[in-house]
Amino acid sequence: MPYLLRQSVFFCLVFWAILSSARAQSVSSTERLSFNRQVRPILSNHCFQCHGPDEESRATDLRLDLKASAMGDLGGYRAVVPGHVDQSELISRIQHMDPDQKMPPIDTGKRLTDREIQTLTQWIEQGAEWPEFWAYQPFPKHPAPSTEADSGWGNGWIDAWVLRGLARQGLQPSRRTDPTTLIRRLHFDLTGLPPNPEQVRAFLKNPSEETYQQVVDQLLASPHYGERMAMYWLDLVRYADTVGYHGDQDHNIAPYRSWVIDAFNRNMPFDQFTQEQLAGDLLPDPTLQQQIATGYNRLLQTTHEGGLQPKEYRAIYAADRVRNVSSVWMGGTLGCAQCHDHKYDPYTSKDFYAMSAFFADIDDEQHFKVGTNALPTRRPPELLVIGKKDRRILDELSAKVRSAEQERKSLEAKAKTLEGNDRDAAQQELDSLNAQIKSWQDELRKTESRGQWTMVTRALSKPRISRVLPRGNWLDETGPEVQPAVPEFLESIELDRRANRLDLAEWLTNTEQLSGKLTARVLANRIWFLLMGSGVSPSLDDFGGQGKPPANPELLDNLAWELIENNWDIKELIRKIVTSETYRQSSITSAQQREKDPYNQLFGRQDRYRLPAETVRDTVLSVSGLLNSQEIGGRSAKPFQPEGYYQHLNFPARKYQPHVDQRQWRRGLYIHWQRQFLHPTLKSLDAPSREECTAERPRSNTPLAALALLNDPSFLAAAQVFAQRILTETKGDIRTGVEYAFEAATSRQPDEDEARILEQLFRQSLLEYQSDPTAVKNLLSRSLIQPPETADDAELAAWVTVARALLNLDETITRN
């Protein structure tokens, strides 16, 4: 194409572009756009790949992640000229008719929608405001807006800010939910267990503010609170009972889980919680508990597969740890910088390797050589953890053995000097002493075997060398060496020695600095998620440029400040949230809400969702009366699972031995977590394999989950025990039985229709079982639990049907 012609075509195109953007404006509203929430995500998603932080893939000098570059002179023109759409190259290029000129280039597969183009245009029109990226900025505490605070709705800054957020979109909060739903919700949220009917009735009798506050206090003080919080934490840190790779052998780590539960129950401040896990071993004279906490550094997947390349796995482990620490504490995707600088966030590849250097002192390569195909395998260094009572017994026994051995020595010496009968007598004395020592020693061993081994962190005297691996290639050792350091754009740790894991923990939780504030926001967002169903920023695991900024930023800031000002007091933050009116709203969605805020990002209602996998199990067992919730912490439990489920495991070949005693009825969080073959019922209900950090589980609703709830023998046993209770409590009166059972499952009384449906189900089932005694026998005799003698087995069987129906009810397993 001749030059002139090309020029004129170009101008026509630009002219057309301006015209069409003008057209776009004409349909736009006058809403003031938020750069961070509405504009930056478009730039990030469509432009940063080539005009972003990654130096290697940057096509030109133009960077659209930096204000100076985006508004700077590019040789007579600028990408963004505030207030002047017609002069902004950005706009003309995204609307260009010439496929070679149009941005983003076609071969990237990226395409801007009309609405996105309109947003960019309108933003430039409005003056192209460009505040710094929200997540990496310090933030103030915001005083509650007075209009909202005085509105008559709500009881504090949470409600005032939620109200302000709703008002911005012309929405109102929902009404308060009914007391039954509220108390049930609160129990699920704080303990992961449903309330029993007595607890519900007690609250209904006097559902006052005071009673509510009391229940909140009670539940926060319950040992089940720690279990509930641990369930979530274990997802984040990818806790599992097996090594994950290859043979997926068991490894010793259960005491770490007990430590987490205990730490939440004692309301350990989050900075200490962080420090002990990342670096408890580096504290002066670490206590046993602090050493157990360092199991955190050992939770990653490991292998001793024959033919493994130590350097390769050294790199894999390092990357795994960086991914986890950055996800858990920083809400960051630093893992993306393993092979190149981050495409969307200012993390460099060097940051990634410098971060990994913090963990280069962890002694965890012994298993490359000594790992065995036994169950459990060997993963030194490990520590034997013995309970307090047993430790006392051990101390006493050892003292006894020591003194008896002294006595033996002198006896032996004496016996040598004796003759005849005297000598025989001494020998007899010696024999009985030996027998005594032996029995004490046996006792010692027995007591010791009650202890549990657990993986811990020990520091090598000389850390491994860390270097940048070009493109993540562990075979390439040409990259520069790096020292432990935090990502450069997030301040730094200034020391005259090598920084260590303690320094990292301190940096992550120092709220004087940006880093600690970032952690506070990440944590506060997740706690809000646990209580409201979604985060204030919906991206629980990505606070970076590709994540979604909070729709109500002041709310998130203040939640974080709550942690900062109260010395990382998690229970206090939870108390604040659950006593707000926001928390107590109904979860029923109005048509207006569905239209204006379909994903409830403004929290004008509560959320309703199926309970997490473990909680579904706990609920079913709890309703039936089968749950064993006495023991807090401790070893993993093995409930029934289908025969042969581990058939594809090898080294060693695996046969699952389910517990047949009370252990099989322990809470879901204690179920043996086999990474490669997670218990099929948990899996069907979206429990993760715990290979990576999971901040938010999917919530699916599948036929496989339905089959598990209907037919898993553990659930069937629960139904049978439940049926037994119905029968005993109601002495055969059908309506009474239905009402009793319904309330146990759902916390409320059935209405007339509901009662009738269940009565009918009972009668039909009874008829069927009465005419088929073999079925009754099969149902009751093949159960995991032997039923006691009853007068009428057919009646019990029919109640099993009703119990199963109730345990499969949507309402039973939904948190409203």
Place this chain on the structure above:
Amino acid sequence: MNCPIDKQSETINKVNRRTFLTRGGVGLGSAALCSLLSADASARPGTLVDGEKLPHFPPRIKRVIFLCMAGGPSHLETFDFKPELIRLHGQPMPDSYTQGQPIAQLQGQSLKIQQPLCKFSRHGESGLEFSDFLPWQSKIADDVCVIRSMVTEQINHDPAHTFMNTGTAISGRPSMGSWVTYGLGSETENLPGFVVMTSVGGRNPQPIASRQWASGFLPSRFQGVEFNASGDPVHFVKNPAGISRQTQRRLIDSVNQLNRHRNQLTGNPETDTRIAAYEMAFRMQTAVPELMDFRDEPEHVLKMYGAKPGDGSFASNCLLARRLAERGVRFIQLYHRGWDHHGGLKKYMDICCGLTDQPTWALIEDLKQRDMLKDTLVIWGGEFGRTPMFQGKGGVGRDHHIKGFSMWMAGGGIRGGQAYGETDDLGYHAVKDIVHVRDMHATLLHMLGIHHERFTVPFQGLDMKLTGVEPARVIKEILT
């Protein structure tokens, strides 16, 4: 496609009440879920939010059957004949080949050249070479395209399987079967869209983790469902003892009735989904036993595969694969565990080929006879190949090898009777027309009508693709 994944789950739960009701759930691809956001009552699978549609172009095939020879079969004893190995047998492997290369169990040992333990001959009109370990597969020489230049990046079994299935060794990514059912849905309302089966026999069966068929960051209903040969074919698909079909039916009816009743008050779309899920669960309780029941197969068909009902063999699984294919299942993956031949190569090749060779042939033949091969892609291969160098763990064997190995494809759109790509004279490096695992993925998607560059799902800020960030290409040369 561009349906934000974090909204995906919410879509399923909150917005989309029609999915299960109209499509029976597991069958429906996410593409349709996205479209429901736009309140379009006539939403079809393949309609995307921003107007893009799946498939991107007319597909050549409807389904994939992936025969995964777990453990890593030797390419040098199957499809890649190297006379030079015979000439140099017993001599040290030249450093120029192995310098700087990753090596598994032979680390630090002296490396000697090992000749093939079998003869090769040409078959079919095409004259494609097969080893005499594979008398049955050689009969379908004109149907298969052998790729002799495969390369992968992981040298240990577990990560290599993960790489083969997900395109990366990083955990938490979806497997290809999940990608495919996510994108295209399935054509059955009674069975899952992605089914996995396994069999064992050979040397030191390597473990297979369920992550190999995990859906990663895609919604969990797109994960592969394992069908078992013994016990319940699908977990909990059978009613417990003493519960009749009628009782179960009544129970589900009552549960659904109660859920519907309550939902008049709460208006929760997820409740509708649950009602549909229970309906499908009930249908599966019939469909799965029917599927597993070979009584409707004539004797000659059983004989052709060498299948005995319920024996859990690769032969039975191949027959089941055909039955699944007939019923509209989109992605079927069969693992045979036993190909890790560090030693006893001859003995174990005999065993592994004895168990898998005839059924593989039978599957292709059977599909052909039913006119289904034309819209099925069958892929055969391991997670890697084996070294030209000797290893002696209990007799002559070979170590893991990732720099050049063989796989084959057959079926709709594949030009059979050809070999594509080459390794060097010693069968070490792929040197001509190298095919990376992600090229295989790109090709597979292409045959299903999907442009691999445009099939993305946002996750943690990235537009994730099965083929990852490195360039991948469709191997057009092997297509008709």
